[in-house]
Amino acid sequence: MIMWLDNQDNHGSNINENFGREILELFAMGVGNYSEEDIKETARAFTGWSVVNPDYMSIKMRNNTARPYGYMSWQFEFDADDHDDGEKTILGQTGNWNGEDAVRIICEQPATAAFLARHLYHFFVADELPVPQWPHEPPRDPEAIDLLCKAYFEDGHSIKSMLKAMFESDFFKADSARFARIKSPAEMVIGTMRLAGPVEIPSQETYMADAACGNMGQGLFRPPSVEGWQGGTEWINTGSYVVRVNFASQILNDPNKVGVRDIIERIKASVGSGLMSSDDLVDACLDILGPLDVLDTTRSGLKNYAAKYGELSWGSDDASSQFDDAAVAIIQLIVTTQEYQTA
Template sequence: MGTDNIELIAHLMRRAGFGATRTEIEAYAAQGYDATVETLVNPAHPQWMGDYLIRRFHHEQSGMMGPRANGENWLYRMITTSAPLLEKMCLFWHGIFATGYPKVIHGKVLWDQIKMFRRHGMGSFKTLLVELSKDPAMIVWLDNQDNHKGAINENYGRELLELFSMGVGHYSEDDIKECARAFTGWTIGNTEYMVLRSERDSDWPYGRIAWHFERRADDHDSGDKTFLGQSGPFDGDDIIDIICQQDATARFIARHMYHFFVADEPPVPSWPYTPPRDPEAIDTLVRAYFESHYDIRAMLRALFHADFFKADDIRYEKVKSPAEFMAGILRLTGEFDRPRREILDRALQMTWMGQQLNNPPSVEGWHQGTAWIDTGTLVERINFASEQFGDVNKPGVKAMIDKVLDSGDAASVEDLVDACLDQMGAISVSGQTRGILTQVASQGNGSSGEAQVREKIANLFRLTAASHEFQRA
């Protein structure tokens, strides 16, 4: 099996998922790159160690009355899912449509939003925006329950245009007001209880009352509106239809997609003044957007098949977010063969690395790329990885060590380093990194005891996890 094919599949799995074991990479490579892309973008029967086990082992991660349970549940799903791109797309949309606990104060509603991303995140962008506009977490996050006929609240209309679809410079203040008018009456059922939280949540401790979307005709401004040059008695659905027709929308989503899956772009506020890193790549994604009538899955196919995605010079460039880093390591080490209490600790460690799921720092989401790394968070990342790969009793680590020993590739120091890099996800490293690994692998080389050899291999895993290349995708 060609080394180039293995390395390309490994690159795809780091970007479109959370990495993969060497065995998984070989299985994908055997079916071919094109078939692997199709499996990722259109998973036939997504499986994971599901909700029934969560309810059995962790009632709080099922009820989600507190601020952390939804993130713990989601992290567990990232670790155990058979459809990694599906969860990666939820993470993608969560970073754009940033919604958080400090204002929503309802973990189950935030989790329902992630479930909505799972249902619609790889389908029509138009449908996704409609569902987002009806999502109770988003309604509360951006105050659309306070957007009334004759007394508009512009928060949702503004962010829909600025951060969710078009970007600054492609609409006017009047467009924001007309957009807000179109979304009057898009609210939450029983909003009279919004102030009376004790009444709304009267069924504690058995679970919180789920919020639901309600469209109130008597509170909707049905008058004519002029939005982006078009006029009519628009409702929110009409506004979204007009938004999706815009070239600016296609380019905004394409640039986000390029930033998330290919190479870092500057923060979104800089986009009106800074051209894309690869304008031709953006054009490719824009064409896929319009030719498919706004289909996200078609854009993903175009991206993963493009030369700009496969290029050697963009590999190991993107710093893994804490969620990607954490999920990728735990998928390798096999710590979670079922729900365990340790998921609480792992979610907390992810927070120390700089990311608490369902709690972004602002409506802009997280700044990514090298912003994930500072002297404190890097220490957390390295310590966590070292702890995981240094535990030779973890099922994944034990299996990785066994495969290194069984492969017969550990005869020389160089072969041992190659075998360890393969088991860490078929990663390629610089000459400097390889030199350090080779130096460590050569130490104590005269000792032939199996326990010492296994410990040396685990130490090579730990050192690899601290490398520049492993910290990136």
Template sequence: RHLYNFFVADEPQVPAWETVPPQDPDAIDTLSAAYFESDGDMRSVLRVLFSSAFFKEARFRRVKSPAELVVGITRLVGTHRNPEPGIMELDGAASAMGQMLMNPPTVEGWHTGKEWIDGGTLNERVNFAANQVADLNKPGVREIVDRIGAGGPTLTPSNLVDRCLDLTGPVEVGDETRRGLMRRAESQGDLWFDTDANRQEAARGISRMLQLIVSSREYQFA
């Protein structure tokens, strides 16, 4: 059940397991059988897990831990690809979101799932993510702008939303979120890449769209 919670979907907190059944008992039975049949060989258990339909079909069913969110955003913006000054600031960011690395609050570990989110930690998560993708000097953000710009001299609002969602994940958003993204994209009209000035303005428009996407409810899930 710990493996299911970590890799597949959020389960209730551990103290509730004695009274709350698994949300997918068949999956837990499959993993339990693999454990006993392999005499506790975790490689075999993980092989079964990663080959299973319940793992392959699980998308956006887990709230990202602070560590997952920080690492994902850092990879997206292309910083700290090698050890360099400032990397400890990432540890501070995760701590502000409720996860002090290597220092869980109890031997039980951290309470995961929806308990990662409250008013304060959600604000930290959104601010960190949005501030990172707002910086057009970050190599990953520049690469996103270049990839989108390589598609042609102009970019419609609909294509802007689709391309940014694809390059930040891909991220699947609900209808309400998509409508909000489209309203923002349509408010700035088509983006052009035909001159240096237009390209700079397009880059700012792409960055604003990235900020909205990483601030969305859907981006909080893995």
């Protein structure tokens, strides 16, 4: 992050505000909770923070970051001679602060706790509004944010404690939190590939998955800005939704894939006989793929489509092949539904 935010160019004699600004705005507190003077003073605290051989690494970074496995070797370097040793006032606290002091001061702010809590809620529980709207709109669940903030301060600014409090909370387990988040492209792609079965790495499928994520709006390791992706409803538009649907149905189109075969065998095992109605096929698919709690209209549409298969069995090779085709068709339809696109 030092390189991406230009802190190698942040010198005691000539500050570069980018690193200090983004820590306050994007990673810790959010817009409206600090002043322009706080940005400058924070930047001064981080003067001298760089990496070994920054000129060479800046060239190497641009050439190599898109390659797999992240083999670049970074080494942090602090140049005391390039650090501003003067007195600084950051968020109301005055002293001869360095970068670690700046981090401590930022962590002590209530705005930091609230900002982190809202991000965690957005990622794990339910979609929030896009971050640029947060200064103007209250959280979706203010009581949940308060609980997470309390955990943060009670255990020395611990994000681990925030996560523990969240995962043990009633709001995390509530019915209202189910399917309240639109899956990111990475979540949707990886989840679907796991359903289909083991994937060799690297392989043609992994490259196809990477391309699909990009076409859905989330180029892996290629965010649109240092802020990352907004998530939520930003993931869905007419183009990206078509890519989602096509990718999921394509990945699950082969009954001989290990994961798809496992799903089909579990569907068969869900009944005590070698017969299954088309309605039961839909219910079994929804249960095994989730379980997915779909709208009545979605379930009805799936069952209306499945009705053409009539009574299904798998006692003979022909019947088994027909059952496989029917099961795959219903699975493919389910992964195109709006319910499958949420978590």
